Structures are given as structure tokens and as C-alpha cells.
Amino acid sequence: xxxxxxxxxxxxxxxxxxxxxxxxxxxxxxxxxxxxxxxxxxxxxxxxxxxxxxxxxxxxxxxxxxxxxxxxxxxxxxxxxxxxxxxxxxxxxxxxxxxxxxxxxxxxxxxxxxxxxxxxxxxxxxxxxxxxxxxxx
Amino acid sequence: xxxxxxxxxxxxxxxxxxxxxxxxxxxxxxxxxxxxxxxxxxxxxxxxxxxxxxxxxxxxxxxxxxxxxxxxxxxxxxxxxxxxxxxxxxxxxxxxxxxxxxxxxxxxxxxxxxxxxxxxxxxxxxxxxxxxxxxxxxxxxxxxxxxxxxxxxxxxxxxxxxxxxxxxxxxxxxxxxxxxxxxxxxxxxxxxxxxxxxxxxxxxxxxxxxxxxxxxxxxxxxxxxxxxxxxxxxxxxxxxxxxxxxxxxxxxxxxxxxxxxxxxxxxxxxxxxxxxxxxxxxxxxxxxxxxxxxxxxxxxxxxxxxxxxxxxxxxxxxxxxxxxxxxxxxxxxxxxxxxxxxxxxxxxxxxxxxxxxxxxxxxxxxxxxxxxxxxxxxxxxxxxxxxxxxxxxxxxxxxxxxxxxxxxxxxxxxxxxxxxxxxxxxxxxxxx
Numbered sequence: 001x002x003x004x005x006x007x008x009x010x011x012x013x014x015x016x017x018x019x020x021x022x023x024x025x026x027x028x029x030x031x032x033x034x035x036x037x038x039x040x041x042x043x044x045x046x047x048x049x050x051x052x053x054x055x056x057x058x059x060x061x062x063x064x065x066x067x068x069x070x071x072x073x074x075x076x077x078x079x080x081x082x083x084x085x086x087x088x089x090x091x092x093x094x095x096x097x098x099x100x101x102x103x104x105x106x107x108x109x110x111x112x113x114x115x116x117x118x119x120x121x122x123x124x125x126x127x128x129x130x131x132x133x134x135x136x137x
Numbered sequence: 138x139x140x141x142x143x144x145x146x147x148x149x150x151x152x153x154x155x156x157x158x159x160x161x162x163x164x165x166x167x168x169x170x171x172x173x174x175x176x177x178x179x180x181x182x183x184x185x186x187x188x189x190x191x192x193x194x195x196x197x198x199x200x201x202x203x204x205x206x207x208x209x210x211x212x213x214x215x216x217x218x219x220x221x222x223x224x225x226x227x228x229x230x231x232x233x234x235x236x237x238x239x240x241x242x243x244x245x246x247x248x249x250x251x252x253x254x255x256x257x258x259x260x261x262x263x264x265x266x267x268x269x270x271x272x273x274x275x276x277x278x279x280x281x282x283x284x285x286x287x288x289x290x291x292x293x294x295x296x297x298x299x300x301x302x303x304x305x306x307x308x309x310x311x312x313x314x315x316x317x318x319x320x321x322x323x324x325x326x327x328x329x330x331x332x333x334x335x336x337x338x339x340x341x342x343x344x345x346x347x348x349x350x351x352x353x354x355x356x357x358x359x360x361x362x363x364x365x366x367x368x369x370x371x372x373x374x375x376x377x378x379x380x381x382x383x384x385x386x387x388x389x390x391x392x393x394x395x396x397x398x399x400x401x402x403x404x405x406x407x408x409x410x411x412x413x414x415x416x417x418x419x420x421x422x423x424x425x426x427x428x429x430x431x432x433x434x435x436x437x438x439x440x441x442x443x444x445x446x447x448x449x450x451x452x453x454x455x456x457x458x459x460x461x462x463x464x465x466x467x468x469x470x471x472x473x474x475x476x477x478x479x480x481x482x483x484x485x486x487x488x489x490x491x492x493x494x495x496x497x498x499x500x501x502x503x504x505x506x507x508x509x510x511x512x513x514x515x516x517x518x519x520x521x522x523x524x525x526x527x528x529x530x531x532x533x534x535x536x537x538x539x540x541x542x543x544x545x546x547x548x549x550x551x552x553x554x555x556x557x558x559x560x561x562x563x564x565x566x567x568x569x
Contacts, residue, residue, distance in 0.1 A: 043148060043149060044148070046148070046152050046155060047144075047148035047152070066152075070156075074155040074159055077162075078155055098510060098513060098517070101510050102511065103205065106510060108509050108510055109513055122509075125509070129509070
């Protein structure tokens with residue numbers, strides 16, 4: 001594997017109820033050198049977040065039973081995961097959702113369908129920002 | 138049970154625990170909610186026969202005025218102040234302090250006092266002391282004046298009643314007292330409001346709206362408020378009270394008359410006058426001939442008058458805001474959609490309204506240079522404004538970092554302390 005300084009060792013947890021998205025992202029992000037884990041629902045997401053200690057969580061909003069907003073809220077409630085950067089994934093483009101992202105403490109908002117290059121760019125800059133300032137906003 | 142099943146059970150339990158915890162403990166203040174302290178209060182009641190419930194509730198107008206982020210900070214500050222009171226001995230170490238619910242701005246404190254059993258007078262006195270101390274702490278710390286109302290009740294151990302219900306009833310009684318205080322204050326304020334309107338004792342301020350590229354002045358926004366140092370200094374408070382008294386339109390007519398007289402006449406040609414309005418006035422006063430006549434009399438071109446309509450107003454179904462906007466535009470006025478991106482921004486109705494200006498909310502601009510999600514939101518709104526042909530104003534620019542960021546992103550116009558503070562308009566004077 002070619003050395004990819006940026007991605008080395010960074011762990012990403014992808015949460016989405018659609019298996020296709022999970023497989024796709026596992027493949028392309030893994031290819032970029034990230035370590036990828038996946039979860040298909042909110043409750044798995046919380047378990048993985050605690051167990052694996054990811055550096056970034058990509059969190060789908062529209063999931064049955066427990067949606068992305070509730071998962072984000074619970075991540076923030078738990079000290080172990082309260083400071084993990086979380087980017088929301090959604091097919092909705094309503095500005096209202098971006099504002100809710102702000103209120104709940106998400107670090108970015110990514111619309112589906114996304115161009116892969118854009119996604120990778122956003123992930124890069126999230127990690128860069130987190131590294132540079134120690135903050136994740 | 139296999140190891141995997143055990144892991145899964147554990148994970149499910151943990152999720153349920155997190156969900157429950159999220160409802161019982163406020164994440165911002167780390168205070169337990171009322172439901173979570175019922176047991177602690179029961180224990181206190183078991184040791185001491187009489188327990189005081191003291192209730193305090195922040196004035197919620199501040200949230201509408203300054204946005205939810207500033208209000209979050211105010212609520213946290215208030216919670217800290219309560220903890221400081223406990224630390225400094227005004228309450229006992231184990232006395233429960235609770236919030237009424239997650240992210241609530243209301244709090245309840247339970248105490249049996251130090252020595253003698255409390256009686257009603259004792260509770261009243263204790264409450265007075267706590268309220269005074271709280272006032273001092275708030276003055277020292279907060280940037281803005283935090284108003285709050287309070288009440289108290291006495292909780293008695295009674296074996297005939299369930300303790301949970303007794304506690305909740307006592308809290309309710311304390312809440313009722315706070316409501317009564319509010320109502321009394323309201324009566325007093327209503328009388329004062331009448332005098333202010335009759336005597337026209339309002340202040341008019343103006344703040345420049347500036348072109349970011351060359352800092353050229355494109356216009357001014359006019360704000361009105363009550364007399365300095367009075368409870369009516371806050372415009373939102375003044376408007377809220379006027380609305381409750383049914384004198385809102387009357388008050389706003391005064392604002393508009395004064396704005397046109399003092400400011401309208403002194404604008405340079407082509408400069409825009411931004412006027413604020415509420416839903417009621419937008420519907421009932423502005424679209425009518427009387428207002429248009431006043432504008433004409435002030436020798437202003439209608440195309441230089443911009444009515445600032447808060448986006449919130451346009452989202453009230455059946456609120457008549459959209460029809461009013463259409464009529465205003467028909468009469469030759471310009472319309473600005475205000476407070477964009479600060480709350481529930483919905484893009485589709487925007488296209489129908491076709492505002493001449495979009496003004497982006499202060500909360501969106503705050504620290505935008507540090508927030509990717511805010512920049513993303515602003516990008517979306519900028520793109521949209523281009524598509525519907527609206528000019529864009531970023532409000533609340535307070536630092537050069539915010540200014541640079543919005544300028545780089547292509548925002549044309551700006552407003553905020555960094556570009557010019559709202560200043561009282563002098564009775565006489567030259568061009569603005």
C-alpha cells in the first residue's frame with residue numbers, strides 16, 4: 001500500500017441503514033488508507049463508537065427506529081464519545097437540517113448523492129481542522 | 138448465551154441507558170432534571186419535616202432576541218450561579234438543584250435550611266436572600282442583562298400523600314407564584330407603556346448597511362426602543378408587552394413615523410432605508426395608503442424603502458405575511474427577508490416571495506470562520522439568492538475574521554458592530 005500520510009491510522013465509522021452505501025464506503029475509504037468500520041443502525045453505531053474509538057463518524061440521518069439526530073445526541077451525552085467529530089449524511093437538502101446539525105454539534109453535513117471526490121475532500125479537511133486546532137468545529 | 142449474544146445484550150442495555158440518561162440529565166448544565174431528583178428530595182423530606190422549593194425561570198425573550206446559542210450560554214451561566222450559591226453556603230451541600238427538563242430555562246432548588254425547621258416566613262426570607270445573591274452573580278458575570286422570575290412553596294411530609302405527587306405539586310405552586318409575579322409586573326409595565334406611547338418617548342437608532350468591497354454606505358437600518366434604563370429599553374420586550382396589551386400596531390406606527398421623520402429625510406439619494414416590522418403591522422398597517430402617504434411625504438422614493446420581514450413570519454400558515462409582501466412590492470416598496478439561516482430556513486417559499494434582499498442571521502455569521510457547517514449553509518443560501526435575484530446582507534458582523542470570511546464567500550453587503558454600531562439619531566443634524 002502506498003504511503004498516504006493523511007489517512008494513515010485514521011479510523012472512520014460509517015453508519016447507514018442501506019447496505020450498499022456501507023459496502024461502497026468501506027471499499028473506497030479503505031482504499032484511501034482509512035480503517036473503516038460500519039454499523040447499520042443507531043444502536044450498533046453507539047456500540048461501535050464506544051468499542052472502536054473512531055476518529056470520525058459518518059452518520060446517516062434517515063434511519064428507522066433511531067434516526068441520526070438521536071444517535072448524535074446520545075453520542076454527545078456519553079463522555080467516551082462526546083468529542084468525536086460527526087458528519088451527517090443525508091438525502092435531504094433542507095437548510096433546516098443543516099441548522100439542526102449546528103445545534104446538535106455535528107461538524108459537517110454531506111448531501112447524498114455525493115461525488116466521491118467531494119466526500120474525500122471534506123474528510124481531509126475535517127481531519128486537518130481537528131489536528132490543527134484540537135477542536136472539531 | 139454465546140459471547141456474541143452477551144455483547145449484543147450489553148450493547149442494547151447501554152443504548153437504552155444512554156437514551157434514558159439523555160432525558161434525565163441536561164447535557165449543557167449537567168444538572169439533573171426534576172424527575173431525576175425526586176428520590177433525593179424524598180430523602181431530604183424524610184430527615185426534615187419541612188422543605189422549601191424555590192423556583193427560578195429565565196425570561197425567555199432573550200432567546201428570540203439573541204438566538205439560541207447565546208441563550209444556551211445564559212442558561213448555563215444561571216445554572217453555574219445556582220451551584221455557586223450552594224458552594225458558598227446559601228444552600229446546604231446536599232440540597233438538590235434541578236432543571237425542569239432537558240435544556241429548560243427553569244430551575245428548582247430544594248432546601249430544608251440549616252438549623253430550625255422552616256416556616257413560611259423563613260422560606261420567604263431565604264428566597265429573598267437567594268434572589269438577591271443571584272442578582273449579584275448575574276450582574277458580575279453576564280454580558281447581557283439576564284432577567285428572571287421566581288416563586289417558592291413549602292413542602293410538608295404527609296403520609297397520606299404520595300411523595301412524588303407532593304413534590305410535583307409544590308413545584309407547581311412555586312411556578313404559579315412566579316406567574317403571579319410576572320402578571321403583577323406586567324400590569325405595572327402596561328401602565329408605563331401607555332405613557333410611553335402617549336408621550337412618544339421612544340428612541341430611534343440607525344445602523345449602516347455597508348458594501349463590503351469598499352465599505353461604501355448603501356443604506357441604514359432603523360431600530361426603535363424604549364427609554365434608556367427603563368424596562369422597555371429592550372425592543373423585544375417593548376414589542377412583546379405592546380402585543381399583549383393590544384397596542385402593537387399603535388406602537389409600531391409611532392416607530393415608523395419617527396423613523397421616516399428623523400432618518401428618512403436625511404438619506405442621500407439612492408440610499409436605502411431598512412425598516413423593521415412585526416407580523417401584525419405587516420398585515421394591518423404597511424400595505425395601506427396611510428403608510429405609503431407618509432413615505433411620500435418624507436420625500437423618499439418607495440424603491441428606497443426596504444421592509445425587513447423576519448423569515449419566521451412568512452412561515453406561519455394563514456399568517457398573511459406572503460400576501461402583505463406581495464402588496465408591498467406591488468406598491469413599489471422593497472422587501473428584505475430577515476433572520477435567514479438562523480432557525481427554520483425553508484428554501485421553497487423563498488422562491489415564491491422573491492425578496493429584494495436576504496439578510497443572514499447573526500447566529501449564522503457568528504464565528505463562521507471556525508465552522509464548516511455554517512459556511513456550507515451560507516454557500517447554499519448564497520447560491521439560492523443568486524438564482525432568485527436577491528441581494529445579500531450578512532448581519533451581526535462583529536470581528537474582522539467574520540468580515541473577511543463572508544466577503545471571501547461573495548457576500549455583497551454587511552451590517553454589524555464591526556462595520557458600525559446602532560447609534561441614536563439626533564433630533565437635529567446633518568446627513569447620515
